[in-house]
Amino acid sequence: MNVHAALRPKADAKTRIDPVTAAVIHGALENIAIEMGHKLMRMSYSSIIRESEDFGAALTDAEGRQLCECKMSTPLQSGPIPGYIRGILKIMAARGETVRPGDVIMHNDPYGGASHGPDVGFCVPVFLDGALIGFSVTTAHHLDIGALSPGSCGIVDAVDTYAEGLQFKAIKVVSEGRRNEAVWHMLRDNIRASDLVVGDMEAQVKAAEIGAGRYLALVQQYGLATVNAAYEDLMDYSERLMRDAIRALPDGDYTATTHFDGYLDDPDPARRELPITATIRVRGDSLVVDLTGTAPQVPDKPINMPLEGTVDCAVWLTIRSILLDSVTYGNIPQNSGLTRPIEIIAPKGTLTNPIFPAPVIARFCPGNALADTVMKALAQAVPTQVxxxxxxxxxxxxxxxxxxxxxxxxxxxxxxxxxxxxxxxxxxxxxxxxxxxxxxxxxxxxxxxxxxxxxxxxxxxxxxxxxxxxxxxxxxxxxxxxxxxxxxxxxxxxxxxxxxxxxxxxxxxxxxxxxxxxxxxxxxxxxxxxxxxxxxxxxxxxxxxxxxxPLKRDPQAVLFDVLEGYICAEQAKTDYGVVISGKSLDAAATTAERARRA
Structure with missing residues (x-):
């Protein structure tokens, strides 16, 4: 049983800095991430980044705790960025390598924090007086990553992670300011549509370098201690919001199971119509999301989901969206404080915690189904918020x-x-x-x-x-x-x-x-x-x-749906008990029809 828990201790209730300065620094951090996103979009070659905005941009501290993220980016790109940094630091430590000023590190290891192989991260370390103080990171989905067939999404028949495309595990594409040309040659020689893809990667590098420069300037303006105190308070604030929202829930266990297609044309039942189960245990101001009961991993089909990079993001995003709806709460600092009160349990060897080298490149739809399952479970506790x-x-x-x-x-x-x-x-x-x-x-x-x-x-x-x-x-x-x-x-x-x-x-x-x-x-x-x-x-x-x-739906809303062509008049009567005559609502007939059904 693998338990993926909150990474940081509980917040100190005392603030470390005056709230006005903290708010100014928070705004500056967010603006840096937003600028990184805009620059990346403007410099990118492919429509998936330029138009669809399938990218991430964020700043972290030296340990990988997220300080801010670009609001235009997708949760599945910005959310995993702390995992990218933790994966990079772990791999480099095992190799005996050191992060140095002027480095640019490429990473896409789905078993080392990345969401899946096509989502490649480029990480620029930020140093102050020789000391590492953080990272500026961009991630983006790339249209080809050198897999067995063209494209990156749509790879649904990979037998293991090696068949999913090129793997980059903490690779320095720039080392102390010197471009590692051998890596760039390898990219161009092994990726289809290489001008497009490598162009996007170079745009990521430049956007991350811009973010690193802006972050360093912010630290030099206010001082490292002040900036550190500001984001520690911001993470504590985000954590308090989440804990307060969890505390408002009734203590209890809430379970839901859904199914997703898998491979409907496969004769093996272990590859189709697969269950996802989520049990949410609410206790006080924290909760556990237990995924026990989810189907075993499929060892030779890429619909498995990395625990760190996909599963955790699906869970965190769903809970945050339901419990801290921005319509009610307004702008909430997006940082690692939000995840502290949430623990995830995912049994090893299941779809939600596969064992290397089980393939994972097609984790997108199962991950969204997982988010849907978490929402269905939470519906029992907060039915009006889902x-x-x-x-x-x-x-x-x-x-x-x-x-x-x-x-x-x-x-x-x-x-x-x-x-x-x-x-x-x-x-x-x-x-x-x-x-x-x-x-x-x-x-x-x-x-x-x-x-x-x-x-x-x-x-x-x-x-x-x-x-x-x-x-x-x-x-x-x-x-x-x-x-x-x-x-x-x-x-x-x-x-x-x-x-x-x-x-x-x-x-x-x-x-x-x-x-x-x-x-x-x-x-x-x-x-x-x-x-x-x-x-x-x-x-x-x-x-x-x-x-x-449906019999409680406003008859005028039903009439609108008919006039807009969403449903026909026959459906209005059959499904809603609403009688439409021509282009008008027959109120008397509707009242009689609904009374008859009641």
């Missing part, structure tokens, strides 16, 4: 050759949220620990041999509830040149859960249509598949679950 089940995401990696050169594109097919107390579920958005933006159609079609034929909400699929579930998208792509694609997804078998009388949501589907019009239904995980120019890929995204009794 959403119903989410429609999970899917990722398609398109690729091909253009005059002998590789092109690669990663398209994130958004999901949807379930209904929430007082609010309908959000339509066509990334969910839970994924918050990337969509790629504009103009960007896709101006750079790639892909045409986007449809991009719209699904018809008649909003899950009924007092607050309806969010609606997924219809996406249709036409390949304009020979190439291939692979898919890493979920949500084809299990409907997102409805809550408190709400109806379950709708599953997703994926269909390949060739030039002759022949249709081939696909499962949610598709290894590299060749296509010809003129082939179509049609995706129907999942729809979130409904929240609350």
């Amino acid at each position: 959403s119903a089940g989410i429609g999970n995401l899917r990722v398609i990696a398109f690729s091909g050759l253009n005059e002998g050169k590789h092109w690669v594109h990663m398209e994130i097919l958004e999901g949807s949220y379930g209904g929430r107390h007082g609010l309908d579920g959000m339509d066509a958005v990334d969910t839970l620990y994924a918050n990337t933006r969509n790629n504009p159609i103009e960007d896709i079609e101006s750079h790639l041999p892909i045409r986007v034929d449809r991009y719209e909400l699904r018809d008649n699929t909003a899950a009924p509830g007092q607050w309806r579930g969010g609606i997924g998208t219809v996406r249709e792509f036409t390949c304009l040149a020979d190439g291939g694609f692979s898919v890493e997804g979920d949500g084809h078998r299990f409907r997102p859960w409805g809550f408190d009388g709400g109806t379950d949501g709708h599953t997703a589907s994926l269909t390949l249509v060739d030039k002759s019009g022949a249709q081939t239904p696909l499962v949610s995980k598709v290894p590299y598949h060749k296509v010809k120019a003129g082939d179509h890929l049609v995706s129907f995204g999942p729809c979130g679950g409904g929240y609350g009794d």
